[in-house]
Amino acid sequence: MKKAIIDHTAKSAVVRYCFFLLMLLTSTMAFGQTPRGRVQVIRDPLFDTLLAKRAMLNSGGRRNSSGSYVSSYGYRVQIYSGSNRSAAFNAQARFNMEFPEMRTYIVYREPNFKVRAGDFRSRIEAERMKNQLNGTFSAMFIISEKINPPKTVVSND
Template sequence: MKKLLTGILCCFSAVVVAQTKGVVAVVKDPMIDSLIAKRIELNLKPATTGTPGSVSPVRPGTAIVSQVGYRVQIYYGSDRREVYNEQSKFNSSYPELNTYITYKQPNYYLRVGDFRTRLEAQRLLNELRPMFPTLFIFREKINAPNLEPQQ
């Protein structure tokens, strides 16, 4: 009798556990399409750098292209005023290079340039060595520089 009940119980449990194919219904919020359109619109605007009022060398109406490149870090520290002083010191000497200030708790980081190769970043680092004591080269996402031929 125990064997019979065990056999019947096993058959019923196999039927209960068996799964059938289902249908997946994807529910999409209508705001997703508007967010995608907004993202495309923002990518067509010119990029701004970390300094107020300055604009990177991207022509209006063209897409902002990001790529992996190199930047030179010229300062890091926890004093906000000091990082802005270093930024103005650098901008007075090199107004053509973009500066970027980032904050990662508890420090501020001042990085400069959008270099496609490490060699370009190394040239700037060697040039800046007398003015700034702690210099490092970092590989990160950069704003692609304008590649029009110089005349």
């Protein structure tokens, strides 16, 4: 009697093993990918232009006189930093009255407004401007950041 029970369990184990192999083979055949054709990608000709423009914008570049993009780092003098917006605009107006040819920039990083002036290529130029403004503005700093390069005069002579 015991022998019959053992044979029965052995037969069911073999059946389970065969069923497992059958399922494994059918799943690999069902999920296997066979190449049926070629994929052809058709893209708009403006796509390359957009990629080039995106790369230029991400690099923060500007065009120079030859038409190529140039980005440069330099220095600016920070003349105001505070949370009062009207005081920031007043500081910018006061600076623009003294130096109308120099560019000023207002940067807002919550909760402070920062007024920065100039596009200096060297720290020495920024130090000179800071010394000129010493009595006019208090708590000035020299900041290193990406600047707008000064315009160069191109002559055709």
